Amino acid sequence: xxxxxxxxxxxxxxxxxxxxxxxxxxxxxxxxxxxxxxxxxxxxxxxxxxxxxxxxxxxxxxxxxxxxxxxxxxxxxxxxxxxxxxxxxxxxxxxxxxxxxxxxxxxxxxxxxxxxxxxxxxxxxxxxxxxxxxxxxxxxxxxxxxxxxxxxxxxxxxxxxxxxxxxxxxxxxxxxxxxxxxxxxxxxxxxxxxxxxxxxxxxxxxxxxxxxxxxxxxxxxxxxxxxxxxxxxxxxxxxx
Numbered sequence: 001x002x003x004x005x006x007x008x009x010x011x012x013x014x015x016x017x018x019x020x021x022x023x024x025x026x027x028x029x030x031x032x033x034x035x036x037x038x039x040x041x042x043x044x045x046x047x048x049x050x051x052x053x054x055x056x057x058x059x060x061x062x063x064x065x066x067x068x069x070x071x072x073x074x075x076x077x078x079x080x081x082x083x084x085x086x087x088x089x090x091x092x093x094x095x096x097x098x099x100x101x102x103x104x105x106x107x108x109x110x111x112x113x114x115x116x117x118x119x120x121x122x123x124x125x126x127x128x129x130x131x132x133x134x135x136x137x138x139x140x141x142x143x144x145x146x147x148x149x150x151x152x153x154x155x156x157x158x159x160x161x162x163x164x165x166x167x168x169x170x171x172x173x174x175x176x177x178x179x180x181x182x183x184x185x186x187x188x189x190x191x192x193x194x195x196x197x198x199x200x201x202x203x204x205x206x207x208x209x210x211x212x213x214x215x216x217x218x219x220x221x222x223x224x225x226x227x228x229x230x231x232x233x234x235x236x237x238x239x240x
Contacts, residue, residue, distance in 0.1 A: 012084045013220075014038040014076070016067050016124055017094030019046035021196035022143060025209035026091060026216045027054060033217060038080040038087070040065035040073075041094065057083075067094045067120030068112075070127075077127045087131055089220055091141040092124040101154040110156055117160035121167055137183040137224075141216050142168045144190040146234060164188065165230075172229060185227045187219040192234030205237040 013030045017023040019041035027037045031054040039047045039062045047062035054060040061083045065076045080087050095117040098105045121142055132138035148161025168188035175181045195206040212233060219228040 010036075010086070011088045012036045012038060012080065012086055013089040013091060014040070014080050014087050014128065015091040015093055016040045016065065016076075016120065017143070018050065018062075019043040022191070022194065022209045022212045023091070023093045024050055025213035026093070027060075029210070029213040029217050030089075030220075031055065031059065033221075035089070036060065036084055038076065038084070039063070040067070040076045042066050067092075067124060068115040070123055073120075073123045073127045077131070081131065086135065087128055087138070088135075089139040089141065090124060090128045090132070091143070091216065092121040093141070093143040094120050094124075095143060095160075097157040098155075100152065100157075102156070104154075105156075113157065114160055117157070118163045118167075121164055125167075125171060132184050133179055133181065136181070139185045139220055140168070140171060140187065141219065142186070142188045144168070144188040144230075146190050146192045146232065146238075146240075148188075149190055149232065150240065161190075165190070168229070172227075183224060185219075185222075187216075187228050188230045189215055189219070190230060190232045191215075192232075192238045205235050207233065207235050 013035045015023050015027050018027050018039035031037055037054055037060045039051055041047055044064040051060035051062040063076050063079050065072045067073055098109055098113050142164050144164045145161040147158040148165045152158040165188055168186050172186040175184050191212050193206040196209055215231045215233050222228055
């Protein structure tokens with residue numbers, strides 16, 4: 001088991017879906033808190049721009065990554081370890097939605113959403129877990145949704161976020177049981193309505209991406225003996 005560095009500026013967070021929205025906002029918040037950041041997403045141009053904003057090669061790494069592609073996810077982790085030597089936190093954030101109704105959207109859209117929202121999270125965990133176990137510490141953040149805590153009529157998206165909620169708890173139990181690890185923490189962040197690209201027309205009084213980034217940083221900032229397993233963040237105006 002390796003020794004975890006004491007200097008907070010040595011910490012590294014890897015974020016998928018980092019080119020915009022919650023991922024980009026969390027990258028900015030983490031950078032301000034002293035983290036070096038590893039940015040993965042399909043839109044490489046936006047990633048490169050964000051990496052420059054966050055300090056360039058010494059503080060940020062951008063790499064194109066389709067989280068449904070195992071080689072891409074492996075490559076993102078390998079690049080992070082090659083550049084920075086470690087990963088301390090992993091934010092499996094990539095995902096997108098679909099219209100409600102089982103007669104809406106194409107089958108191709110459904111498959112892409114399921115692959116991204118569920119398989120993408122699992123592959124991100126699989127690619128990073130050996131390193132975190134070897135180091136003996138770390139923190140997983142998974143982007144769930146309020147839709148993954150209640151039944152929404154005709155919503156396959158909701159079903160994918162139920163899966164993320166289950167995956168987070170399943171990972172936590174595996175860490176505590178199979179791996180006898182108490183030092184790798186797991187947090188599912190379940191936002192309500194957020195003003196991001198998820199909505200064609202942002203809803204009135206929605207949260208900002210920065211509000212979710214603040215929740216992520218709250219979980220990361222807790223002392224080692226505190227494991228915040230789920231954070232539900234709604235707009236004050238949201239009833240359900």
